[in-house]
Amino acid sequence: MKKLVFVLLCSIFPLVSFAQQSDSLKLGKSNREFFIKGDQKYKFSEYRKVFTNQEALGYMKKANTNSTVSQIFGAIGGGFIGFGLGREITKNKTVYYNGVAVKQKQSGGWGLMGIGLGAIGIGIPFAISAQKNLKKAISTQNNTPVTNEAKATSYRLDISGNSIGLSYNF
DSSP: OHHHHHHHHHHHHHHHHTOOOOOSEEEOSSSTTSEEETTEEEOGGGHHHHOOSHHHHHHHHHHHHHHHHHHHHHHHHHHHHHHHHHHHHTOEEEEEETTEEEEEEOOOHHHHHHHHHHHHHHHHHHHHHHHHHHHHHHHHHTTOOOOOOOOOOEEEEEEOSSOEEEEEEO
16 A cells, blocks of 8 residues: 555656746747747747847847857858968978979968958857847746856855765855
């Protein structure tokens, strides 16, 4: 009898724990399920269906713009780095003038890689801003406050009946 009651309780527990549905908006893990609202999954391009709050929609539009700009700078920077690296690897080129082999040096590989790093460096703040605006949009839609405060470091001495503990929170 005890085993039967135990099995019934163990089988009912998962039903109770997953029965509650949250209507809050969450970020997904891929582009196919970028936003998760309840049971429904939305792509990034469907953000106008997801956000009903006008302030949250404004944050989302800023995040979309900043993300696009960061991707453009990242692609340009990656292209320059790849092209400069290719030129640097194959910098000694043999050219034939009237049947005579002459080694010709190409220059500009490191300069192109520097330009590429600069373009990527410009794109990074736009990517960070896009992520912050995306988090603001989701918290505004869910009506939860965004906290940008740094967490305080604290020590705590816990004393219970027969034990003592020291906790350090950071």
